[in-house]
Amino acid sequence: MSGVAAQDGPAEPDAIRPPGDAVAMAAISGIPYDALTARPLRGRSLLLRTFRAILPFLVIAAVWQTASLFTKPYLFPGLGSIAKSFWTILTTWDLLSQGLVTWLRLIVAVSASLVIGIPIGLAMGLSATCDELLRPVVKFIMGVPALNWVIIVIIWLSTTELRIGFVLIVLCTPVTVFCVYDGVRSIDRKLTDMVLAFGANPFQHIRLLLWPYVQASAFTAAKLNVGNAVRTVIVAELVGAPLGIGKELDLAKNVFDMPTVLAWTIFLVMMALIMTQGIEYAEQRMLRWRGVSHGRI
Template sequence: MTDRLGRFGRFLWAGWSGMAGIALFAALWQAGNERYGDFILPAPVDVAGAAWAILSETRNWTVAGLTILRGAEGFGLATVIGMAGGLTAGYSPAIMRLSRPILTLLVGVPPIAWIVLAMIWFGSTDATVIVTVVVAITPAIFISAAEGAMTRDRGLEDMAMAFGIGPFGRLGSIGLRHVASYLFPALSVSLGSAIKVAVMAELLSNIGGIGGALAMSRATLDMRGALAWTLLAVIGVIAIEYLLLRPVQSELERWRDAARPWGVKR
């Protein structure tokens, strides 16, 4: 428990560097506002005020939550499929060779094409958004999991086998912990892509959510409202990543702290 509290404290303390990056981005944003004016790029304070006004209306929570839910469902499904397929391919070179052409095909098709196909198949429903998200981000998760599984330390597995640890025990104590170092960077990127694809699918298929709100802002040339909804989508991504992904990553990568010499900081 003390070790976990220490990691949580270091995690909170590391947030200062993130705040500094956000402050720099806001400064550049403000410079753009002063250069091009409110119509092209509203000031960050005004956009933050618009976002707060949006959140002050209860119905807008439902709108934002709908997009986050759709993106999270697609992300979760893609994670399960990508991890299962990637681990299987990483442990089986034959499956890896067979899957490469399929991955190339999926990556080569742009997300906008999948949105059009999903609209034809499923109509204006949640399935259009979820399927588009799954197809768009699964290849990256699959490749990361497969690469992690292929580069695992066979010597450690042989040692574990000599001590009588079964295949599932070796997978949990050695394989998955090594795969995590490859997988979680891909999951962080895929999470952002999931929300972006979900918003794009909503905008084109006109099924509500943040995408529908952006379509309304586009129709009325409301740049401040468009940026406010975009800001809320980004906040949703950050909340999911740092409340769900990062704690799991920290738990699976405890070996990094054990391998780091005392007093040496990253």
């Protein structure tokens, strides 16, 4: 019929055509896009990221299991024996309680490092005099190895918990100090001038400008200190602690029980991951103004 353009095939319904801006955003963000539904394939992307995260561990497990077939059990134990030892830890209260004691020490140490380190870092960031006086001391403390602190506290202190707590706090606090210090120093001078130009008093200056930066830096320090504390607590517990994962590792080492050593290692890593995930969750809840993507590592 005249006046009607001929069509080679059925027209694509407008409802299933992805808008151009959505396709462009999908290309920029890297999220796969379904052209039929005009919706990002978040589920498929999540599965792909999960698979990529798990794949290296599957390869390591396969290599480890292969090595266990050609070596002695105390060198490369099979995955089955490691899993059995790990299950024994989870189902035996005497063993699980040792892990919970270490976990409690980690939580207390990381929390104490924030309570002590935030005011020091804030003072160093706001006062040039405090910076000149405290920076050399904090750097010196940070430069002392963990084992040296363990030896020092054995001579200084007689209580095991005080020894372990002191070592953890003295190693974690400098990280908090410098994270907060860098956060304060990174504040744009124009923002400070703007807040003061609107007549903000010192309390409002801290609450409206400084505290958000301090919060962000404190969460970063907490996540860093989880790793520091996990690596340090075992060294501290190995030297005379009657309770904790360090004591269990020492017992397993004496009898060449490699499956138990690896099972406790996995337990420690899981503790660190849970703590880090909890900190990230709190960070996303308290720092919503930064956006969700900034709360992830």
